[in-house]
Amino acid sequence: GAVVSQHPSRVICKSGTSVKIECRSLDFQATTMFWYRQFPKQSLMLMATSNEGSKATYEQGVEKDKFLINHASLTLSTLTVTSAHPEDSSFYICSARQNIQYFGAGTRLSVL
């Protein structure tokens, strides 16, 4: 199946710093990518839909100024968690669709 690469797999940062997570579609072009957040023992919650060349569409309750999304090319979308705080600690997962929606391996963010 198609491959979606996500980097980094784990990041630990101090409160107040910003963290960038990259999501790449390795063998296909994706005009749309998706960013999810997952708390322990819970399901995936869609945060935003990333659209190549245009603004991302955020789900209700997700702060767009907090979670900056850039989809600058057909194979790369980035999520930047700005001024991260401990409550932002979570598992972030991206996905891209090529007939089927494929997922990256996820990024474990821990904010101290």
Add this chain to the structure above:
Amino acid sequence: GESVGLHLPTLSVQEGDNSIINCAYSNSASDYFIWYKQESGKGPQFIIDIRSNMDKRQGQRVTVLLNKTVKHLSLQIAATQPGDSAVYFCAENLSYQLTFGKGTKLSVIP
């Protein structure tokens, strides 16, 4: 942060037995359904999908059943193996957006 006290439904199955994981979906207009497997610390992995105009689809060792009347989806795993231990999520698609169910943790007893 973590929700204290929240836990996933768990299904424990003896190795070699068949597993049945159930899911209720919410939107009768959903046109496509997918089962994903998620191992600890990893992203979801596609298992099998089914369109709303079908009621059954079979893959290798897996079968998905769809009952639109009661908005119910099930995943059957034949001859369950230790490597099948994971959390399984169903997802429903509407307008190219997936909504995930709560998930079921499958534990295979060797």
